[in-house]
Amino acid sequence: MRDRIKTDELLSTSDLRVSTAATAWRHVEAEYVDEIDGILATLAPSGPYAYTVSPRMEEGKEIPTQRIVTTFDEIAETYQNLHRFAAVVAIRPVTQLHASWYTFVSGLGRGREKATGQESERPVIVLFPTMGSEGITGELFWGRTQRDSMPGDxxxxxxxxxxxxxxxxxxxxxxxxxxxxxxxxxxxxxxxxxxxxxxxxxxxxxxxxxxxxxxxxxxxxxxxxxxxxxxxxxxxxxxxxxxxxxxxxxxxxxxxxxxxxxxxxxxxxxxxxxxxxxxxxxxxxxxxxxxxxxxxxx
CATH class of the missing domain: 3.10.450.50 (Nuclear Transport Factor 2; Chain: A,)
Structure with a gap:
């Protein structure tokens, strides 16, 4: 009985993790389709939200400025602005970590400029909080900015x-x-x-x-x-x-x-x-x- 209880707890926890992973990848796949309504449908029905706007390099700065929006309307406007000029082609993960309240992914992100059709790829990291909801409560994205890594020992x-x-x-x-x-x-x-x-x-x-x-x-x-x-x-x-x-x-x-x-x-x-x-x-x-x-x- 003791082993059965532990197994039940394990399966219950893994169900939450699998559900969180599915929620995050539904969102990513909606981005591939490039339809704003479909993307927004993958958000949780209510906030608080947290979403990173695509970073912008400002004059005189070394690091791109990363803004954060926190309402559904702001997120909708951000997606509309982003997908007007660019499309998400793929995220090729090398790491996926799933918990009951988030999914974390690292790998290569590929995007395409709609005006030229030119595609580019770079290392990216992204956190999808869900807080146990049926949708994501945010998308926290960052692309690598530094050319060199720490040398180490x-x-x-x-x-x-x-x-x-x-x-x-x-x-x-x-x-x-x-x-x-x-x-x-x-x-x-x-x-x-x-x-x-x-x-x-x-x-x-x-x-x-x-x-x-x-x-x-x-x-x-x-x-x-x-x-x-x-x-x-x-x-x-x-x-x-x-x-x-x-x-x-x-x-x-x-x-x-x-x-x-x-x-x-x-x-x-x-x-x-x-x-x-x-x-x-x-x-x-x-x-x-x-x-x-x-x-x-x-």
Whole structure:
């Protein structure tokens, strides 16, 4: 009976993961067809939403500016603008990670300019949050911007760049656990493009940042609101140019009517790194908070 219960739990969990994967790929396949109504039909029936607009290179900038829209009407307008000039031809995945509330894909994305018919391909990463819904609540997309990867330790051979990325990831988590805003901002590129779940204001969607200074202010507000009691790594994946993780956070409220209350939530995020080990983009989403018994100091 004990083994049967474990099997039932496994099958129930895998059903959710398979459903999430199917939801994400229905959306991708709707993009291939290039019909806006069909694409929008794959969204969840209600928000909050989070969708990354195709990044644009601005004069004098090194990193493309990544804007985020959060309403159904804004997402519809973004798709109309994008598909007026370009078509999504294919996403060829090399990594697929499915959870009950998101799908993450990395691989090669191929697009076509409608005016010229010219096609191009580049490495891409994309997160499809679903929050357990029958549709996606966002599409968080980023294409590789950096020519070179971190060199890493030659002793690590063909995996040197991946281990170097993993080291930066460990440093990031250590800084989050200790609430070290200086260390976190030191890891960021001056023009970092960030979109992270806004737990300080509790909007249900993402806070948008475009500089190291904006990231610092976001972090100061977060750590002013919460004390981190623990961060557990649920999933991690390292490539030679990015990392992805799902984290389980345990935090304690510092202020407000709920001061002293302990919460847990999960985040799923990716980050591109420069050859110098700076985080160029840091984008992801997170679940709602739930109350939790305090586990004690981390």
């Amino acid at each position: 030659p002793a690590d051979g063909s995996l040197a760049s991946r281990f170097a990325v993993a080291k930066v990831h460990d440093t990031l988590l250590d800084a989050y656990r200790s609430g070290d805003v200086d260390a976190l901002t030191d890891l960021a590129h001056a023009e970092i493009q960030a979109g992270l779940r806004d737990y300080e204001a509790d909007t249900g969607t993402l806070a948008e940042m475009h500089t190291r200074e904006e990231l610092r202010r976001h972090l100061e507000r977060f750590f002013g609101r919460y004390r981190v009691l623990g961060i557990d790594v649920v999933t991690s994946h390292y490539d030679d140019w990015f990392f992805f993780h799902e984290l389980r956070w345990t935090v304690e409220s510092r202020t407000g009517d709920d001061a002293g209350q302990t919460y847990r939530y999960h985040t799923a995020e990716y980050a591109e790194l420069s050859a110098e080990g700076k985080i160029v983009a840091h984008i992801g989403h997170g679940t709602d908070r739930i109350s939790a018994a305090c586990p004690g100091p981390a």
